Amino acid sequence: MDTKGHILTEFDDALTSLKKNTIAIGTLAQKNLENALSGLTQRDTALCNQVIADDEEVDQLEMQIDNDSLQVMAKFRPFASDLRMVISSMKITHNLERISDHAVSIAKRSRKIIKNSEIDEISYIEPAYHQALKMLQISLQSYSDSSTELALEVLSMDTDLSKFHKQATKTYTKRLEEPCDHYKTYLNLVFIVRWIERVGDLATNIAEDVIFMQSAQDIRHGGDLED
Amino acid sequence: MIQIDNVSFSYDLGKTNVLRNISLDIPEKKVTSFIGPSGCGKSTLLRCLNRMNDLVETSRVTTGEIRIMDKNINAKDVDAIELRKNIGMVFQKYNPFPKSIYDNVAYGLRIQGIKKKDILDAAVEKALRGAALWDEVKDRLKDSALGLSGGQQQRLCIARTTAVQPKIILMDEPCSALDPIATAKVEELITELRNDYTIVIVTHSMQQASRISDKTAFFYLGELIEYADTDTIFQNPAQKQTEDYISGRFG
Numbered sequence: 082m083d084t085k086g087h088i089l090t091e092f093d094d095a096l097t098s099l100k101k102n103t104i105a106i107g108t109l110a111q112k113n114l115e116n117a118l119s120g121l122t123q124r125d126t127a128l129c130n131q132v133i134a135d136d137e138e139v140d141q142l143e144m145q146i147d148n149d150s151l152q153v154m155a156k157f158r159p160f161a162s163d164l165r166m167v168i169s170s171m172k173i174t175h176n177l178e179r180i181s182d183h184a185v186s187i188a189k190r191s192r193k194i195i196k197n198s199e200i201d202e203i204s205y206i207e208p209a210y211h212q213a214l215k216m217l218q219i220s221l222q223s224y225s226d227s228s229t230e231l232a233l234e235v236l237s238m239d240t241d242l243s244k245f246h247k248q249a250t251k252t253y254t255k256r257l258e259e260p261c262d263h264y265k266t267y268l269n270l271v272f273i274v275r276w277i278e279r280v281g282d283l284a285t286n287i288a289e290d291v292i293f294m295q296s297a298q299d300i301r302h303g304g305d306l307e308d
Numbered sequence: 309m310i311q312i313d314n315v316s317f318s319y320d321l322g323k324t325n326v327l328r329n330i331s332l333d334i335p336e337k338k339v340t341s342f343i344g345p346s347g348c349g350k351s352t353l354l355r356c357l358n359r360m361n362d363l364v365e366t367s368r369v370t371t372g373e374i375r376i377m378d379k380n381i382n383a384k385d386v387d388a389i390e391l392r393k394n395i396g397m398v399f400q401k402y403n404p405f406p407k408s409i410y411d412n413v414a415y416g417l418r419i420q421g422i423k424k425k426d427i428l429d430a431a432v433e434k435a436l437r438g439a440a441l442w443d444e445v446k447d448r449l450k451d452s453a454l455g456l457s458g459g460q461q462q463r464l465c466i467a468r469t470t471a472v473q474p475k476i477i478l479m480d481e482p483c484s485a486l487d488p489i490a491t492a493k494v495e496e497l498i499t500e501l502r503n504d505y506t507i508v509i510v511t512h513s514m515q516q517a518s519r520i521s522d523k524t525a526f527f528y529l530g531e532l533i534e535y536a537d538t539d540t541i542f543q544n545p546a547q548k549q550t551e552d553y554i555s556g557r558f559g
């Protein structure tokens with residue numbers, strides 16, 4: 082946002098609170114993702130259940146942010162960067178809500194995996210997970226710092242994520258080709274690594290929203306960022 | 309349509325310029341808004357376009373020139389009255405004459421020497437229809453214009469302006485005294501008039517400028533800060549001063 086305050090401080094307060102809530106939903110979504118993965122790797126069913134319960138909070142906050150954004154638009158009629166800030170916050174919130182949904186899906190599959198015996202190959206999801214998590218963290222940072230540079234960094238991380246996703250999937254499908262005891266677990270892991278990749282895509286969307294907010298440039302679907 | 313070329317303007321024989329080096333091209337059959345804080349010179353510039361400032365004896369265009377349809381309007385051989393036939397003006401305070409509705413609209417045509425009743429009738433009806441006022445007043449054309457509501461009076465003033473079929477219509481805060489519904493009607497009217505006229509409008513309403521205009525010029529302290537497509541001005545202005553002003557930030 083701008084250094085100069087609005088003539089109406091109420092308008093400033095509303096924008097500040099919108100930003101605060103968007104960061105809050107980001108923190109929750111990230112926590113849910115981390116808990117889902119810890120639940121899986123530490124074989125902690127309680128933690129998986131917590132993810133499913135905490136997603137409620139994310140849904141509530143999403144509705145609140147939508148509502149607050151509508152209020153800001155109706156009441157203060159924002160223009161230019163203020164308008165982009167409100168629209169972007171709504172879109173970012175939506176992306177974060179979906180990230181949390183993916184965390185729930187991961188948690189549900191993890192509960193199933195935990196019921197079966199432990200396998201070593203779980204560790205193959207880790208490169209993809211760490212990459213996706215980092216993309217999410219940096220995209221949230223780029224929003225809270227209004228930083229186009231950080232947002233661009235997120236975009237540059239997507240190639241590696243796809244690579245890690247492919248490697249893990251390949252490993253698991255290979256195992257599935259031969260008769261094995263853990264085929265259900267491998268299948269669930271294929272799903273999980275797929276959701277992890279989706280988290281990275283959503284983090285990319287967030288980064289694109291931040292770039293739009295900062296520069297009014299739409300770089301989705303192949304658009305290039307101009308100076 | 310209108311070329312404003314490096315124009316500076318003074319009310320006191322050139323001691324102080326209230327407009328400085330303004331250059332902008334106003335396109336034909338489009339709506340162009342002038343916005344900016346009070347006292348920045350919007351009305352002054354608007355009044356330069358039909359030489360209304362001539363009424364202030366010490367006023368001068370101190371640099372540059374204004375060309376309308378390729379003619380320098382301040383050239384010696386241009387008669388201000390003649391010029392104004394092509395340039396209608398609608399003011400903030402709607403100002404119908406204390407005459408009948410019919411006579412208000414027919415006024416300009418009568419000045420032009422048109423006397424035939426059927427021609428006047430047709431022109432009055434056309435102008436009132438154009439101003440979306442016909443249905444509301446057709447049964448009381450002989451009543452005093454002052455008996456109309458504020459919004460109707462303003463639309464009557466627009467009909468009075470369009471009756472003489474000018475090329476350009478200048479509007480100085482035409483809706484500032486109107487309620488939201490009357491404002492919406494005038495805005496809708498402006499949007500329709502764009503098909504036939506070049507319109508320049510001064511407004512303090514950012515919403516209005518963004519709703520009705522194709523081009524927007526932002527002025528600050530007598531200078532043109534930014535002039536661009538309205539969408540650009542309100543979505544992604546190039547100048548920080550413009551953004552601060554339209555966003556309601558401290559100037």
Ligand SMILES: Nc1ncnc2c1ncn2[C@@H]1O[C@H](COP(=O)(O)OP(=O)(O)OP(=O)(O)O)[C@@H](O)[C@H]1O
Nearest residue numbers: 319326344345346347348349350351352353364512
């Ligand atoms: N008739 C006049 N004689 C002398 N100075 C004038 C005259 N009319 C306007 N001014 C001065 O010229 C400057 C520009 O005034 P102008 O009326 O054009 O501003 P504006 O942008 O239309 O403001 P507002 O939004 O308040 O209508 C102001 O400093 C004003 O005081």
Ligand SMILES: [Mg+2]
Nearest residue numbers: 350351352510
């Ligand atoms: Mg004025």
